[in-house]
Amino acid sequence: MERLAGKIILLSGASRAFVGFLAGLLAMFTQPPFGIFAAAFVSFPILVWLIDGVAPHPDEGLLRRLLPAASIGWSFGFGYFLGGLWWLGNALLVEADVFAWALPLAVIGLPAFLALFYAAAVLFARCFWSDGVGRIAALAVGFGLAEWLRSFVFTGFPWNAIGYAAMPMPLMMQSASVVNLSTINTLAVFVFASPALVGTGRGARIGLGAAVALFAAHIGFGYYRLSLPVTAPPEPQTTVRLVQPVIDQAKKIDDRERATIFEQHLALTRAPPAPKHQRPDIVVWPETSVPFILTENPDALTRIADVLEEGQILVTGAVRTEDAGAGLPPRYYNSIYVIDDRGQIVGAADKMHLVPFGEYLPFEQLLSSWGLSSVAASMPGGFSAARSRALLTLPDGRTMYPLICYEAIFPDEIDGSGHMADVLLNVTNDAWFGDTPGPRQHFHQAQLRTVESGTPMIRSANSGISAIIDARGVLVVGLGYNYKGVVDTTLPGKMITATNTITRDRIFWFAMGVLLLIAIISRRSFSYGTN
Structure with a gap:
């Protein structure tokens, strides 16, 4: 030595x-x-x-x-x-x-x-x-x-x-x-x-x-x-379905593939549960799964209602638009929608922590004049950031703390309301990075958020890794990278953390x-x- x-x-x-x-x-x-x-x-x-x-x-x-x-x-x-x-x-x-x-x-x-x-x-x-x-x-x-x-x-x-x-x-x-x-x-x-x-x-x-x-x-x-045992979840237990569609990123940004992509998500949603498994109460789609502005396509909401059974809820990533006022272009948000079995949007949350150069362009006026644009946001001006983080409250009163994409790598993104929520929700699309270390590193860092908060996580990723993770960071069920399918399981309980x-x-x-x-x-x- x-x-x-x-x-x-x-x-x-x-x-x-x-x-x-x-x-x-x-x-x-x-x-x-x-x-x-x-x-x-x-x-x-x-x-x-x-x-x-x-x-x-x-x-x-x-x-x-x-x-x-x-x-x-x-x-x-x-x-x-x-x-x-x-x-x-x-x-x-x-x-x-x-x-x-x-x-x-x-x-x-x-x-x-x-x-x-x-x-x-x-x-x-x-x-x-x-x-x-x-x-x-x-x-x-x-x-x-x-x-x-x-x-x-x-x-x-x-x-x-x-x-x-x-x-x-x-x-x-x-x-x-x-x-x-x-x-x-x-x-x-x-x-x-x-x-x-x-x-x-x-x-x-x-x-x-x-x-x-x-x-x-x-x-x-x-x-x-x-x-130590994980606290038993409240009754009645909630069954969650993770949908992992594995849509190639080149197709996701191809306008001609929109209808096909939407139908693939619907098909996975209505797939029967595995033997001895209950019908899912909540179906979760990944980040930006809906390939169009949902509020401008009422037929799409009708199709979702047709697929969902009575009492089922769909939680999905989507792009949300908002009028910015006279003479100004609309604002776009990377969002999560909660949709009930009647096709009604009953909850929404927008992403706060955007990816520089990916979802928005810093110093936009200067850099756009040089011909630069953000990578993942094709709309003019990129995405806008939410001013505050909103809990998603489901019709049964249970709450989800939303973390969209790489928000899950920031421990400080989970504030007091995150510790109070019933579950953390991380929707992401790591197909941008292919079969590389990136999606594995992202999953590992998201996994740590459950231990820090003592709160389980629902994680739905387009190409993987999708999983239900308990409050100790232990994988309950999951789908490996590039594995197309669904997985159903009941939502685990929480754990008390020793410090705040x-x-x-x-x-x-x-x-x-x-x-x-x-x-x-x-x-x-x-x-x-x-x-």
Whole structure:
């Protein structure tokens, strides 16, 4: 271990940047579809040793002293995000004649930008660097801050946050019912980087002991919480049908395919239940399943009423339009409708957190004058965002908390009313990204929202992965990627979480404060020891 560390510490220039890139690329294997969390126990020690090798001359200018550390963090981040997000380019190939030119921006440009957060993380950590456990604590604080910023800066994009590496399966997800993702990000880096302490400076034994204790507590609490029963759902039990139509994205945007697509959804809706299964009370279609403006097509509502049996409810993704006033173009919303057996729309909710460049164009007037347009929204101006999130209340009084598409990757999107709802509802269309890691990563992140809130989830995806997930993140039933069909099951109950949002935020900042204090004390001791 010490020989390997010595070789990495002595690297410089392009060799150091390349090894940093490879370490980040290795860290990507902690995320779906791989879920090899052990890879982080290799990649983060390598990152620590690379930072150990940064020794700028004190007479150099500030920029030259900071640049080596920042470049290591950027190289690590670029490898991590490039390896984990390359599949975003698939969305641009659906209409390649229009958007293929932007492929380098999505595949290389976005990872290069996101890597700046990790560059800042390493730069912060380097300011408190020492020879022992303090440097591990400093690195954890740096990444904790970087991931916290990544969750909201420029509307936020916390995709593949480092903390998910520590939660590849329900056994390792249960800590999310006590602490938030920001805390898990921070502590995960501390634990993952701890092997770098073997054979190194002061506080190594304490640091390794703390890392082992944190990991053991993480696993132990998982065993404990999974042994607890889920609360029984209210009577009478509700049976839900998930419809997964697997419509190719190129066909979804083809006007000539609209009628065929609609009929495919209807056919799956009226399919008989499997033997020994009850007729579904709720049928759920994915995001933007209705291929036209539903309120402008009364015949379509009549067809839905013909398919639904008495008492059945359809919950579907659709595009909703709204008059914006005289002389202004209509507004369009990415929405969810609740439709009863008479073909009446009895509830609706609009998406709040839109995808930049996908569903709307930032700085629209400027960028549209350059000929740019949003990828997923073909209507002029793209989608509009809802001003507030509305619970969907079903005719029987039960409530759903709507999360459309990538809203499910944001823990903070689920506010107090989300914890009060009977079920989380995530409708999405990941067909844009094909059979790549993207849909698996999206599902994994949505899965964590159930543990954090103690609330089960109904997830319906056009091409997959559709599932009913219980309040512990355990898959009840599901349909794999590209599997066309339906699945019926009763809705599971909820679980009580140990802490609320405010308490979790306080735990995060307390943990950050403790680790920063360790880093500062270690740094001061290191400075005195070298004088």
